[in-house]
Amino acid sequence: MQHLDQQVVQQALDWLQQGQTVWLCTVLSTFGSSPREPGAMMVARADGQHVGSLSGGCVEDDFLERLQQGEFHQSMWLERYGDNRDAQRPQVQLPCGGILEVLVERLQPDTPALLSTAEPACPVYSTDAATLAAARSARQQLQHLLAALQGQYCLLREIDLNNQQQQLLPAPAESGPRVSLAHGRWQIRVGPTTRLIIAGLSSVARHCAQFAVTLGYEVIVCEPREEEYREFAIPGVRLERVMPSAFIHRPGNSHAQTAIVAMTHDPRIDDLAMIEAVKTSAFYIGVMGSRRTSDARAARLLRSGGLSTDQIERIHMPIGLALGSKTPAEIALAILADVLRCQRGVKRDAI
Numbered sequence: 517m518q519h520l521d522q523q524v525v526q527q528a529l530d531w532l533q534q535g536q537t538v539w540l541c542t543v544l545s546t547f548g549s550s551p552r553e554p555g556a557m558m559v560a561r562a563d564g565q566h567v568g569s570l571s572g573g574c575v576e577d578d579f580l581e582r583l584q585q586g587e588f589h590q591s592m593w594l595e596r597y598g599d600n601r602d603a604q605r606p607q608v609q610l611p612c613g614g615i616l617e618v619l620v621e622r623l624q625p626d627t628p629a630l631l632s633t634a635e636p637a638c639p640v641y642s643t644d645a646a647t648l649a650a651a652r653s654a655r656q657q658l659q660h661l662l663a664a665l666q667g668q669y670c671l672l673r674e675i676d677l678n679n680q681q682q683q684l685l686p687a688p689a690e691s692g693p694r695v696s697l698a699h700g701r702w703q704i705r706v707g708p709t710t711r712l713i714i715a716g717l718s719s720v721a722r723h724c725a726q727f728a729v730t731l732g733y734e735v736i737v738c739e740p741r742e743e744e745y746r747e748f749a750i751p752g753v754r755l756e757r758v759m760p761s762a763f764i765h766r767p768g769n770s771h772a773q774t775a776i777v778a779m780t781h782d783p784r785i786d787d788l789a790m791i792e793a794v795k796t797s798a799f800y801i802g803v804m805g806s807r808r809t810s811d812a813r814a815a816r817l818l819r820s821g822g823l824s825t826d827q828i829e830r831i832h833m834p835i836g837l838a839l840g841s842k843t844p845a846e847i848a849l850a851i852l853a854d855v856l857r858c859q860r861g862v863k864r865d866a867i
Contacts (some may be wrong), residue, residue, distance in 0.1 A: 715760030723848030
């Protein structure tokens, strides 16, 4: 899942806390070509302010225009875009004849009693069924969703459109479809957003951070050297002024939707980061270097780092796809392409 989803849920929470009614939109299914995948979210207010996207433009424009005209009073319903069934809205078309189904939920602010200081805090770090079932208010449910997106646990939102009901359920950690339809109920899987941890700064690392932000990743750069981070500033990137290995070692900083990359050529940073990275559930671990450098690093990690052969095999070294890259930007592109390949489950020989 993408970092943008965290922004959507956080903004929905903030607006609810301010007493605003919000409309939470979630892509349920796509047919043909569509810019965003099932599970993508957007939140909007009655005045048209919004965060997130559903299609990259056309669907959002139509929805926001109708919202500002006073439509959408139900608590939840399904909107279908792109099949030209509505002669009054011929402009709502997706590229290549795509069709989009969107769940729209109207979330109202909690009552004053629920917002009072007497209300017990929502235990967002517990995922047992009883705790989830007790999350009745929109604010409490969004708190659970935000915790899931931040990597605390995985949830399943079960939506019953016929009865206008929804519930939160614990979900297994293993991967699965983000959205499915079972027994007449939509099930939306909510789990950690894709995170990229960059161990140390370099010219390649800077381009990687920029590309990853564009791809919607949550990007964290760990750099303890003041001379390197002093001038560093990329919008959307979080800077941690600590050794990457120390950050990776901390519980909760790496989850199954995390990629960890090192590109400094400094063994004190790169090697230590790899030693900690292989102990995590990260889906991608990679370190930059030539084939000769990578072979020497593998032997060093086996000899002095205490890693096993299986752990060494988890590390992509040399890192990235073999695209003939020369410049820092080209190398960064090859690295992010390989991360995306692994994220999508595509084998190298299929490219």
